[in-house]
Amino acid sequence: MITTTLARSTLALALGTACLIAQASTGTSTNTLNVDVSHIASQGLLGASGNTVLSLNLGANTQINSLDWDVTLQAFAPSWLSELQVTLSSSDSSSAVSLAPGFGVDQAGSQHFSGHIDLTEQGLNFSVGTDGVLRLEFSERSADGLSPDGLWQSGRLSLGLAPAVPEPASYGLMALGLLAVGAATRRRR
Structure with a gap:
């Protein structure tokens, strides 16, 4: 027995x-990671010291294949909704993708945005490094002297991940x- x-x-x-x-x-194994972006301010240009940066440990060489967003943004005049962005990059910044959900909306105020992009189809998919860290930096696309320029009032980003x-x-x-x-x-x- x-x-x-x-x-x-x-x-x-x-x-x-x-x-x-x-x-x-x-x-074929794909996972989804949801990131709450509520109440995150967009301060200065990409790389500025006052910007909010989230560091997520995804595992060594994890590939980022897609990005979904469902967010409400608020831009403070004279800034525009089109200026608020988030940049996803590996910790050494060798690979990066920037998303401006309000692209083309050249006005201040508050508005909801949602969408999807298949990074693989666009040739924009990338892998984080061997340290497994993905950086999300919230910034603005144009300097106008205002700080903060805007606020990610509520919402989430969903990342399509493929483990190495x-x-x-x-x-x-x-x-x-x-x-x-x-x-x-x-x-x-």
Whole structure:
């Protein structure tokens, strides 16, 4: 009875590992990360010291494939809604994408914006570095001396993420683990 249970456990482990390997190798696994952006001010130009920066640890080499937004922005005159932006980048800023939800709305005030962009289709998808950190910097596109220029009153950003595919060495370690479990099962029989 114990041998049969152990053999079934080994088989279940082997099948589970095979499924994980198949999923990782196809690259079809996509996750969504929702980021609440309520009450974040847009201060100065990109890179200014007073800007709000969120740092999110996504895991090494995670790829950013899409971006959805559902936000309400408020621009203080003389700033315009079109000037408020958020820039997504790797921690070393080697890869970056900027989003201005109110692009084209050249007026002050408050307004709701929503949308979606498939970064892969646009050739804008990118991966965070080996440290796994994604930076979101809230800024303005035009300097006018006002601080803050505007406010992300409410809403969220949704990021489509694809985890990094394991390296071949990881598959080798998984195979060694399965062989060790199989050998232990044979010894017990």
